[in-house]
Amino acid sequence: MAQPANDVADLGLARAGVRRVEWAERAMPALRGVHRRFAADRPLEGWRIAACMHVTAETANLLRALSAGGADIALAASNPMSTQDDTAAALVDAYGVSVYARAGMDPATYERNLVTVLERRPHLLLDDGCDLVNTAHAELPGLLSEVLGGCEQTTTGVIRLRGMSAEGALRIPMIAVNDTATKRMFDNRYGTGQSTIDGILRATNTMLAGRTMVVAGFGFCGRGLAERARGMGARVVVTEVDPVKALDAVMQGYTVLPMERAAAIGDVFVTVTGNRDVVRAEHLAAMKDGAVLANSGHFDVEIDLPALEDLAVEVRREVRPQADEYVLADGRRLVLLAEGRLVNLGAAEGHPAAIMDMSFAVQALTVDYLARNHKDLAPGVHDVPGEIDTEVARLELAALNVDIDAMTPGQEDYLSSWRV
Known part of the structure; x- marks a missing residue:
C-alpha cells in the first residue's frame, strides 16, 4: 500500500502509535461492531471524507471503521495541544489515512492544514468546533458544490452552525452529533x-x-x-x-x-x-x-x-x-x-476510550446515514435519527452483558392509545 500524503512529526513513531490505538480499541466494543459491519458491507466505497478532529487513539479507531467501510480520509488536527504524534504516525503508516497534524503546531500551520484537507474535494466533513465548515464557506466556497453533508461533534461547533444557518450562510446539511442523548450524557x-x-x-x-x-x-x-x-x-x-x-x-x-x-x-x-x-x-x-x-x-x-x-x-x-x-x-x-x-x-489524554466508544459509534453510523440520505436533507442543522442513538446504546449494553426489559404488546398498545 502506497503511503498516503501527510505532514506528521515522525513516522518512526508508528509502532508505538499502533500499540496505543489497539489499547484504546479494547474499550470500544460498540465501535468494533460498527467496524465489522462496515468491513462487510462497504457502505462508504468511493466517498472522500475531510475531518478536523483531535488526533488521539480513540479518533484513530473511528477513522479505521470509516476506512473499513471504503472511505478515503484526510485528517487535520482540531487542537495542536491534543495531537498524539505517535497516533498520527500510525494512522499514516499502518492505517492508510492522510494526516496533517503535529503536536504544538502554530496557528498558521493549523489553518493551512484545514485548507489542505479541503482541497482533496471531500464529499463529507467531520468537524470538531466548526472550523472546517467555516473555512470551507469562507475560503473555499467553490468546493461546497461537491460537499454533500457533514457531522459536528461539539457544543461550540453546533452553536456556530446554528448561527450560520439562522443567517442563511450554511450551504450544506450538517448533523449535530453532539446533541444526541448518548453524547451529552456520557461524553459531555x-x-x-x-x-x-x-x-x-x-x-x-x-x-x-x-x-x-x-x-x-x-x-x-x-x-x-x-x-x-x-x-x-x-x-x-x-x-x-x-x-x-x-x-x-x-x-x-x-x-x-x-x-x-x-x-x-x-x-x-x-x-x-x-x-x-x-x-x-x-x-x-x-x-x-x-x-x-x-x-x-x-x-x-x-x-x-x-x-x-x-x-x-x-x-x-x-x-x-x-x-x-x-x-x-x-x-x-x-x-x-x-x-x-x-x-x-x-494536560491529559481526553475522554476515556469507553466514553468515546459511544460517541464515535454514533458518528460512524451517522456518516453511513448521510451517505444514504443526503439527497433528502436540506442545508441546515439536523438531528441524529433517534434509532441510531438507540442502536448504539443497545450495542454498549450488550458489550457490558447488561439485559433490559422489553415491553409486552399490551404495554405498547397502552402507551400508543388515547383510549381509556
Whole structure:
C-alpha cells in the first residue's frame, strides 16, 4: 500500500502509535461492531471524507471503521495541544489515512492544514468546533458544490452552525452529533467530568479535597465536572447565566454565585461554557495567590488571556508541564493550565476510550446515514435519527452483558392509545 500524503512529526513513531490505538480499541466494543459491519458491507466505497478532529487513539479507531467501510480520509488536527504524534504516525503508516497534524503546531500551520484537507474535494466533513465548515464557506466556497453533508461533534461547533444557518450562510446539511442523548450524557457529563480533573491533577498535582473549585457553566459538562469534584472532597461553587441551570445547581446542593464573588474564594477555576470572556480582568484581579485557571469549554477564549498578560509583571513558563505561572504586581501568582486550551486534552489524554466508544459509534453510523440520505436533507442543522442513538446504546449494553426489559404488546398498545 502506497503511503498516503501527510505532514506528521515522525513516522518512526508508528509502532508505538499502533500499540496505543489497539489499547484504546479494547474499550470500544460498540465501535468494533460498527467496524465489522462496515468491513462487510462497504457502505462508504468511493466517498472522500475531510475531518478536523483531535488526533488521539480513540479518533484513530473511528477513522479505521470509516476506512473499513471504503472511505478515503484526510485528517487535520482540531487542537495542536491534543495531537498524539505517535497516533498520527500510525494512522499514516499502518492505517492508510492522510494526516496533517503535529503536536504544538502554530496557528498558521493549523489553518493551512484545514485548507489542505479541503482541497482533496471531500464529499463529507467531520468537524470538531466548526472550523472546517467555516473555512470551507469562507475560503473555499467553490468546493461546497461537491460537499454533500457533514457531522459536528461539539457544543461550540453546533452553536456556530446554528448561527450560520439562522443567517442563511450554511450551504450544506450538517448533523449535530453532539446533541444526541448518548453524547451529552456520557461524553459531555462523564467524559468531560473525569478527563478535566485528570488534566488538572496531572498539571498541578494539587489536592482537591478541602479546596474550593469554581465551575463556570452548569450544562452537561459542568454538571459532570461538579459531581466528580465534589466526589473528591472539593467545595464546589457554580457560576451561571441561565436561571434554570442555576436553579438546578442550587437544588443539587451546590453554592451558586456570580463570578465577581466567586473569584475571591476559589482555589481552582474551570470554565465549561462555550462562550468567551467568562473569566475577565476584574475577576483575575480579585483571585487569591496560587489560584489555578483551566478551561474545558473548547476554544481558548473563555479565560481572557490578553487581560491576564496585561495584569502580569512576569510570566514563568512551564513551572510544571502544561502549567504557566503569571506573577501580578503585588506578588500574587495565578497558574494557567494548557495555555487556556482544553485542559483535558492539553494536560491529559481526553475522554476515556469507553466514553468515546459511544460517541464515535454514533458518528460512524451517522456518516453511513448521510451517505444514504443526503439527497433528502436540506442545508441546515439536523438531528441524529433517534434509532441510531438507540442502536448504539443497545450495542454498549450488550458489550457490558447488561439485559433490559422489553415491553409486552399490551404495554405498547397502552402507551400508543388515547383510549381509556
